[in-house]
Amino acid sequence: MTTLFISDLHLDPSRPQITELFLRLLRNEAQQAQSLFILGDLFEAWIGDDAPGAIGTAVARGLSACARAGTEIGFIRGNRDFLLDASYARSCGMRLLPDPCVVTLTGIPTLLLHGDLLCTDDLAYQRFRAGSRTAAWRESFLARPVAEREAFARQARAESQRHQQGVDAQITDANPQAVLDMLRLYGVPRMIHGHTHRPAVHELPDGDRRYVLGDWYTQGSVLRIDGSGWNLQQL
Structure with a gap:
């Protein structure tokens, strides 16, 4: 049986073809797979389970159909959808996983994570990450009206784009030593x-x-693990 890994779909109304590509994957190959792991940033922005929008609703239908077909679905929150919670996960038939976590694949213990924890050189982002993951920040943000949360998400995306353009690409990549330290910490x-x-x-x-x-x-990316090996491919 096949295990599929995807991440960083950044589903958004401005890219309907990518949403359809994902829904087509769910209707076809994913329903034949043993497991599907989504390692974060499924959505361009997630402002709370109470405001899934049209895309969130369509994705929930597609994922739940896949789960009913027998595929195990695991989800790790990303930096764009870290507010996705148990209510929406239940509607999708998927299990929320801690970031990081260890699973065994073809007999090999493997560490799964979204990846932002590895970008230790990006100090500005790591400060924001630490502050926005607190219970107090979460409670305060989710208490705001939906329109206010949507405005915050738009501003955050714009600031993220400016930040990405204004720093060296190496800073926003995984730090090599952080990668090794993480593997040693988990012993995998x-x-x-x-x-x-x-x-x-x-x-x-x-x-x-x-x-x-x-x-x-602009296209899909998937890691397929099956009897033929571990193959990172484009859709």
């Missing part, structure tokens, strides 16, 4: 993550390996 030889939008398979010391999933801005 393999890692799968997204976030950086730099799809690749990295050979590491001691035969360890790091798989980086690609984004879905």
